[in-house]
Amino acid sequence: MPYVTVKMLEGRSDEQKKSLVEKVTDAVSETTGAPKANITVFIEEMSKNHYAVGGVRASDK
Amino acid sequence: MPYVTVKMLEGRSDEQKKSLVEKVTDAVSETTGAPKANITVFIEEMSKNHYAVGGVRASDK
Amino acid sequence: MPYVTVKMLEGRSDEQKKSLVEKVTDAVSETTGAPKANITVFIEEMSKNHYAVGGVRASDK
Amino acid sequence: MPYVTVKMLEGRSDEQKKSLVEKVTDAVSETTGAPKANITVFIEEMSKNHYAVGGVRASDK
Amino acid sequence: MPYVTVKMLEGRSDEQKKSLVEKVTDAVSETTGAPKANITVFIEEMSKNHYAVGGVRASDK
Amino acid sequence: MPYVTVKMLEGRSDEQKKSLVEKVTDAVSETTGAPKANITVFIEEMSKNHYAVGGVRASDK
Numbered sequence: 001m002p003y004v005t006v007k008m009l010e011g012r013s014d015e016q017k018k019s020l021v022e023k024v025t026d027a028v029s030e031t032t033g034a035p036k037a038n039i040t041v042f043i044e045e046m047s048k049n050h051y052a053v054g055g056v057r058a059s060d061k
Numbered sequence: 062m063p064y065v066t067v068k069m070l071e072g073r074s075d076e077q078k079k080s081l082v083e084k085v086t087d088a089v090s091e092t093t094g095a096p097k098a099n100i101t102v103f104i105e106e107m108s109k110n111h112y113a114v115g116g117v118r119a120s121d122k
Numbered sequence: 123m124p125y126v127t128v129k130m131l132e133g134r135s136d137e138q139k140k141s142l143v144e145k146v147t148d149a150v151s152e153t154t155g156a157p158k159a160n161i162t163v164f165i166e167e168m169s170k171n172h173y174a175v176g177g178v179r180a181s182d183k
Numbered sequence: 184m185p186y187v188t189v190k191m192l193e194g195r196s197d198e199q200k201k202s203l204v205e206k207v208t209d210a211v212s213e214t215t216g217a218p219k220a221n222i223t224v225f226i227e228e229m230s231k232n233h234y235a236v237g238g239v240r241a242s243d244k
Numbered sequence: 245m246p247y248v249t250v251k252m253l254e255g256r257s258d259e260q261k262k263s264l265v266e267k268v269t270d271a272v273s274e275t276t277g278a279p280k281a282n283i284t285v286f287i288e289e290m291s292k293n294h295y296a297v298g299g300v301r302a303s304d305k
Numbered sequence: 306m307p308y309v310t311v312k313m314l315e316g317r318s319d320e321q322k323k324s325l326v327e328k329v330t331d332a333v334s335e336t337t338g339a340p341k342a343n344i345t346v347f348i349e350e351m352s353k354n355h356y357a358v359g360g361v362r363a364s365d366k
Contacts, residue, residue, distance in 0.1 A: 001356070002313035003247070003284075004329075007103070008306055008337065014232060016336055018240060023332035024309075025238035031325040032317055036237050040247075042190070043233035049075060050104035051306070054097050055086035057079060062173070063130035064308070064345075065146075068225070069123055073154055081153040085126075088145035092138055093130065110197060111226035112123070115219050116208035118201060125186070125223075129347070136293060140301060147299035158298050164251070165294035171319060172348035176341050177330035179323060184295070185252035187268075191245055195276055203275040207248075210267035214260055215252065234245070258354060262362060269360035280359050286312070287355035 002028055003040045009058065010045040017043055063089055064101045070119065071106040078104055124150055125162045131180065132167040139165055185211055186223045192241065193228040200226055246272055247284045253302065254289040261287055307333055308345045314363065315350040322348055 004024055012020070021041040029036045048059035065085055073081070082102040090097045109120035126146055134142070143163040151158045170181035187207055195203070204224040212219045231242035248268055256264070265285040273280045292303035309329055317325070326346040334341045353364035 002311050004312075005310045006333065007308040007310075008339075012337055016338075017232060018243060020333065020336040021235040021240055022238045023336050024329055025235065027328035027332040028311065028325065031321055031328050032313065033321075034313075039237065041235040041238075042229060044229075045233070046103060046105075049078060050106070052082040052086065052102040054100065055083045055102075057082055060079060063128050065129075066127045067150065068125040068127075069154065069156075077153055077155075081150065084149035084153050085146060088149040089128065089142065092142040092145050093134055094138075095130075107225060107227075110200060111228070113204040113208065113224040115222065116205045116224075118204055121201060139293060140304060143296040143301055144299045147296065161298065163296040163299075164290060166290075167294070168347060168349075171322060172350070174326040174330065174346040176344065177327045177346075179326055182323060185250050187251075188249045189272065190247045190249075191276065191278075199275055199277075203272065206271035206275050207268055210271040211250065211264065214264040214267050215256055216260075217252075261354060262365060265357040265362055266360045269357065283359065285357040285360075286351060288351075289355070 001038055002032060002034060003042070004028060005042045005044060007044045007046065009051060010047055062099055063093060063095060064103070065089060066103045066105060068105045068107065070112060071108055123160055124154060124156060125164070126150060127164045127166060129166045129168065131173060132169055184221055185215060185217060186225070187211060188225045188227060190227040190229065192234060193230055245282055246276060246278060247286070248272060249286045249288060251288040251290065253295060254291055306343055307337060307339060308347070309333060310347045310349060312349040312351065314356060315352055 025039045028039050049057055051058050086100045089100050110118055112119050147158055147161045150161050171179055173180050208222045211222050232240055234241050269280055269283045272283050293301055295302050330344045333344050354362055356363050
């Protein structure tokens with residue numbers, strides 16, 4: 001605890017994802033007081049045809 | 062806001078998904094009063110071996 | 123199937139929520155071909171201090 | 184109702200997943216009193232580079 | 245790992261919830277081979293006016 | 306995009322939550338390159354009787 005889920009479009013590099021989970025874990029630990037070892041991060045990727053804002057998918061822009 | 066997630070078995074065509082996000086966005090805007098530009102829709106697909114009702118997966122029927 | 127989750131700030135009336143689930147169910151049925159009886163809708167409400175865009179919570183605006 | 188989601192690293196066999204949904208459905212039915220036919224189970228798999236504990240992804244260990 | 249979420253209508257007793265997490269943890273451990281200590285269970289409750297099947301909320305039946 | 310959900314036990318102060326969403330937004334922006342204005346953070350709180358590790362709820366320890 002806490003459990004963090006980051007949902008984003010696919011396309012980030014593996015290096016970016018590695019850095020993402022490190023920095024997010026630091027930010028959560030620093031602000032909640034939870035030890036880093038207790039913090040879990042999940043990345044969920046979505047494709048452009050499965051994500052829409054205002055009724056228009058990212059793949060249709 | 063609002064954020065809508067539609068979870069369904071894989072297999073719908075891209076045209077169906079495009080229409081789905083359009084119509085769902087319209088329905089949410091009309092009933093909540095939120096402007097369409099503020100409404101986000103996510104589609105999540107699952108495979109038949111990852112979905113079960115009554116303890117039986119769709120892939121085992 | 124499908125399963126739809128609508129996540130939004132608290133404050134909509136019960137009448138709006140009733141209409142929301144009806145219209146969303148119609149939209150999903152019409153575009154995916156799923157019978158209405160097979161469609162599930164969940165509403166999830168969040169409070170203004172638990173929702174932030176751009177690092178600023180709705181409660182801090 | 185209820186709806187159960189099991190999120191885990193990819194790699195389990197299809198036989199394990201079949202058994203997983205059967206046993207989880209039984210456990211939920213037995214303890215909540217819900218008929219098995221009303222219980223839904225979703226499996227969500229994640230890859231090792233999308234899952235981190237303590238800021239370190241399973242793929243970086 | 246694994247992480248299990250059980251989403252259900254409010255109304256179960258605390259004793260039922262205690263039993264639910266015990267039995268579900270056992271079922272997941274037995275079928276996936278994960279040690280019980282590594283298994284997390286979340287319960288999410290919903291109210292009857294936030295849950296609909298076939299476009300009709302549980303609170304409107 | 307991205308959308309971040311932080312799920313944790315209830316009990317953090319409002320000041321901690323405010324700081325949490327700020328720092329997490331910074332961390333996500335810095336590592337993914339997404340503008341801060343495009344990043345959404347949701348906080349989800351759970352009570353101790355709805356959260357279990359190893360089959361034992363936090364409320365039963």
